[in-house]
Amino acid sequence: MPGVSARRLSHEERRQLAVNLTRVVTLYRSILDAYIIEFFTDNLWGTLPCSWQEALDGLNPPQLATLLLGMPREGEVARYRSVWPLTLLALKSTAYALAFTRTPGFQTPSEFLENPSQSSRLTAPFRKHVRPKKQHEIRRLGELVKKLSDLTGCTQVVDVGSGQGHLSRFMSLGLGLMVKSIEGDQRLVERAQRLDQELLQTLEKEEKRNPKVVQTGPRHPPHHVVRLREGACHALEEYAERLQKAGPSLRTHCYRAALETVIRCAQPELRRPGVQGIPRVHELKIEEYVQRGLQRVGLDPHLPLNVAALQAHQAQENRVVAFFSLALLLAPLVETLILLDRLLYLQEQGFHAELLPIFSPELSPRNLVLVATKGPLGEALSLLETEDS
Ligand SMILES: C[S@@+](CC[C@H](N)C(=O)[O-])C[C@H]1O[C@@H](n2cnc3c(N)ncnc32)[C@H](O)[C@@H]1O
Secondary structure (H helix, E strand, O other), rough: OOOOOOOHOOOHHHHHHHHHHHHHHHHHHHHHHOOOOHOOOOOOHHHOOOOHHHHHOOOHHHHHHHHHHHOOOOOOOOOOOOOHHHHHHHHHHHHHHHEEEEOOOOOOOOOOOOOOOOOOEEEEEEHOOOHHHHHHHHHHHHHHHHHHHHHHHOOEEEEEOOOOOHHHHHHHHHHOOEEEEEEHHHHHHHHHHHHHHHHHHHHHHHHHOOOOOOOOOOOOOOOOEEEEOOOOOHHHHHHHHHHHHOOHHHHHHHHHHHHHHHEEEEEEEOOOOOOOOOOOHHHHHEEEEEHHHHHOOOOOOOOOOOOOHHHHHHOOOHHHHHHHHHHHHHHHHHHHHHHHHHHHHHHHOOOOEEEOOOOOOOOOOOEEEEEEOOOOOOOOHHHHOOOOO
16 A cells, blocks of 8 residues: 655654645545434435535445555456546545555565464464454564563553453563553453463463473563543455455445434434444345334334335445445544654654554554654664564
8 A cells, every 4th residue: 555654754744744634634524524324314425526426426335445445456457437526536646645654664474374363473372362463463563562672671561452461461471571451341351361360371381391492480461450541443455345345244334324314303312322233234124124223222113114215225325335435535544643643742742753564464454553762763663663583
């Protein structure tokens, strides 16, 4: 994916990028601020310029992936069936030109060549209960933190938003760091503590069987604490892949937006209530989905429904997908602006700060890590990105 590399920019250029991003994000704020479940209630399609509506109307999901998100399948050439307005083409180019690149400046050797679900660079106890993407992430991030700790002499690590503690566990029991883990969900903390105990027992057994192979010495499992604040994320590449497959799960946003029209009629003050967890949405007729949704939000599931109106909404499924794709196209700009804001803030506070793409983007597209140190790292910074042999 093209884009800007933060490392090549001077402080002044970073500030200018933040100004440009703010201008673009402000220009398209109505798309970014929209809730896709209000597609019908707030006539979101009608908020787009007429020339955009014309260009996007009737495109199916794979065409949206290729033409709008710029992610053609291998060997596929983008063919436009009409002349797109310059504003839309400009948005597409701008979205890529101003976002930080996620392409790492180093070759990542695949750790999943032999077995797609087991990283060859983690030992079995640290892979247990951990999905491959997460195996890659905890290893890369843990190793980066270890190098930073060695370089700076900093011995205490705090993992904020530690979830089930996979990263904390690898850093403390795998790399020997002292870790404090903070997590907002009490259930995850309890599970993390159980997994800590399980891993400690496994490592002790292995140590008895084969003392030379297992790292010995005092073991400090992570210290877990419950705390909560807010956060959210989305990924463009993942959605583009779903568009290319054109699977029935893409229907969900349209169904949910149609449900919102019924909710709004029945109880106007009830806005965007959560209805997660309706199983097998794509196998339901739209009216069946709406009935289940009404029940979920505490309304009468037997309310008389205007099935023709619901079906008319369903016929606009591709428009809903197109609008959501536009919002996702802009999402990396928002992410870049947030990262840049943090980077500039740290620099202005006297820290040396860099953004490094440290995960393989195929495995983990949101791969930029913000590294800040009190002293300059100089050449050592490049060490943080590289893979150890
Ligand atoms: C992607 S998960 C982290 C996974 C974890 N690092 C691991 O290796 O398993 C993010 C976690 O952050 C927690 N979280 C997000 N924002 C938080 C906050 N501001 N305070 C505390 N926990 C937070 C969520 O509950 C979630 O469990």
